Amino acid sequence: MASRKVSSLLARSFISSSPSLLSLRGMNRGVQRYSNFAAALENTITPPVKVEHTQLLINGRFVDAASGKTFPTLDPRNGEVIAQVAEGDAEDVNRAVAAARKAFDEGPWPRMTAYERSRILFRFADLIEKHNDEIAALETWDCGKPFEQSAKIEVPMLARVFRYYAGWADKIHGMTVPADGPHHVQTLHEPIGVAGQIIPWNFPLLMLSWKLGPALACGNTLVLKTAEQTPLSALLVGRLLHEAGLPEGVVNIVSGFGTTAGAAIASHMDIDKVAFTGSTDVGKIILELASKSNLKAVTLELGGKSPFIVCEDADVDQAVELAHFALFFNQGQCCCAGSRTFVHERVYDEFVEKAKARAANRAVGDPFKSGIEQGPQVDSEQFKKILKYIKHGVEAGATLQTGGDRLGSKGYYIQPTVFSDVKDDMLIATDEIFGPVQTILKFKDLDEVIARANNSRYGLASGVFTQNLDTANRLMRALRVGTVWINCFDVLDATIPFGGYKMSGIGREKGLYSLSNYLQVKAVVTALKNPAWL
Numbered sequence: 001m002a003s004r005k006v007s008s009l010l011a012r013s014f015i016s017s018s019p020s021l022l023s024l025r026g027m028n029r030g031v032q033r034y035s036n037f038a039a040a041l042e043n044t045i046t047p048p049v050k051v052e053h054t055q056l057l058i059n060g061r062f063v064d065a066a067s068g069k070t071f072p073t074l075d076p077r078n079g080e081v082i083a084q085v086a087e088g089d090a091e092d093v094n095r096a097v098a099a100a101r102k103a104f105d106e107g108p109w110p111r112m113t114a115y116e117r118s119r120i121l122f123r124f125a126d127l128i129e130k131h132n133d134e135i136a137a138l139e140t141w142d143c144g145k146p147f148e149q150s151a152k153i154e155v156p157m158l159a160r161v162f163r164y165y166a167g168w169a170d171k172i173h174g175m176t177v178p179a180d181g182p183h184h185v186q187t188l189h190e191p192i193g194v195a196g197q198i199i200p201w202n203f204p205l206l207m208l209s210w211k212l213g214p215a216l217a218c219g220n221t222l223v224l225k226t227a228e229q230t231p232l233s234a235l236l237v238g239r240l241l242h243e244a245g246l247p248e249g250v251v252n253i254v255s256g257f258g259t260t261a262g263a264a265i266a267s268h269m270d271i272d273k274v275a276f277t278g279s280t281d282v283g284k285i286i287l288e289l290a291s292k293s294n295l296k297a298v299t300l301e302l303g304g305k306s307p308f309i310v311c312e313d314a315d316v317d318q319a320v321e322l323a324h325f326a327l328f329f330n331q332g333q334c335c336c337a338g339s340r341t342f343v344h345e346r347v348y349d350e351f352v353e354k355a356k357a358r359a360a361n362r363a364v365g366d367p368f369k370s371g372i373e374q375g376p377q378v379d380s381e382q383f384k385k386i387l388k389y390i391k392h393g394v395e396a397g398a399t400l401q402t403g404g405d406r407l408g409s410k411g412y413y414i415q416p417t418v419f420s421d422v423k424d425d426m427l428i429a430t431d432e433i434f435g436p437v438q439t440i441l442k443f444k445d446l447d448e449v450i451a452r453a454n455n456s457r458y459g460l461a462s463g464v465f466t467q468n469l470d471t472a473n474r475l476m477r478a479l480r481v482g483t484v485w486i487n488c489f490d491v492l493d494a495t496i497p498f499g500g501y502k503m504s505g506i507g508r509e510k511g512l513y514s515l516s517n518y519l520q521v522k523a524v525v526t527a528l529k530n531p532a533w534l
Helices: 038-042 090-105 114-130 132-143 147-171 204-217 232-243 258-266 280-292 316-332 348-360 380-396 446-454 469-478 512-518
Strands: 056-058 061-063 070-074 081-086 183-191 194-198 221-226 251-255 273-277 297-301 307-310 340-344 399-402 417-420 437-443 461-465 483-486 519-527
Touching (some): 090 221, 114 132, 114 204, 132 204, 204 273, 204 512, 273 280, 273 512, 307 316, 307 446, 316 340, 316 437, 348 399, 348 417, 380 399
Parallel strands (some): 221 251, 273 297, 307 340, 307 461, 461 483
Antiparallel strands (some): 056 061, 070 081, 399 417
């Protein structure tokens, strides 16, 4: 993987002549489809990895929670316990913050040269590649995504993101600014201090990289809380960080629950900045806790209900495939999923029939089995929530084209589901379902679809499928979202900023823009006597 181009690891495109690494069309040959695959779900494959780390990582050491409590992390394929994991709470957050504060105020990390910091991050990326399959197996076991996706896409992207920020470490600098008078003015870009970071369960490692990468490159120290559903892979990655030479206390990892450990991070008086990825409702709580404590800086990457717009000039077969990927990738558990599929009335009926067939042909099963496109949902809560939304859709009068029920009797598998005749005010068209449920809506013209696409409290991303350059240009400017993908979707390169408008968040992650989340700007003004020039 090291020699491959990684810029489109999470991408699907029908314009580029080079195929994406995520070409699912060739992944599912010979695999039974969901309609006759339920029986095979009863026998799960033994994961090719052992769980080695279940404690908290504080000050460079794995330690038990102060309370001694643990909680189970479950296998979403069958609901069985994978391991008991240390349950961190406010006291453990205090220990982690103390370690991070000491590492920032007294330790070598912010004081070593930026080049030395970059070398550690580059070594870490090498270790990620060395342990690729082990990391990927933990990720799949804990959250249910296909192993091929974890091993061939997400873990290589993890290494790519850290290499990207390793390259930035020694290129962060201030400016010399002219002043209206005899003064020398310069700006310093300084690390913000101790950052608290809270990551979600749908892409545990990628979200870890989006947060740790820029923060570490800027010289900060960190307290990271993992999602209670998926704590395992981050602990292994934390060990590798220290193997790469990271000083003690720079990165501390606390597993636990949002109401205890997460709230303690957001409200902590000695944390200088908090970054959160998750639901909009929880994001509001994070913002409130930050404001009521020490007014710490906040970055939020929140929910979405992204429109995917299929224009009248579309090649329907290609549009169906791209819209399918935009929604169903990662079991539909993507904040930027194309979860409102707007299709022009001229091609609507043909699109619906082909979307139905594509969903019915999706390979669902044990994520460790080769060729599987869709594994189980992450846990019983998410599983029940999705089924509830499907029921809402049927009761509201949308046409259930395919799917609509659980698959098998064990685990959290859901049939790929497609609704047509969806109206804008239905819950399945307004709420973030976060599951394998495609909603297809009909539109007549661009004015109409622009107004309807923007009529959402969210503004994270969108997709546009058209062959007309004028149409593409109009839509890219009219849509009130943070990302517009044209004839592609989920292109999530390390260099591309990601974040949303409206209630989809505050700030941007990835790319150059993310560095500003972890820097303070200081102006230094020095009086000049008899300057030769100004």
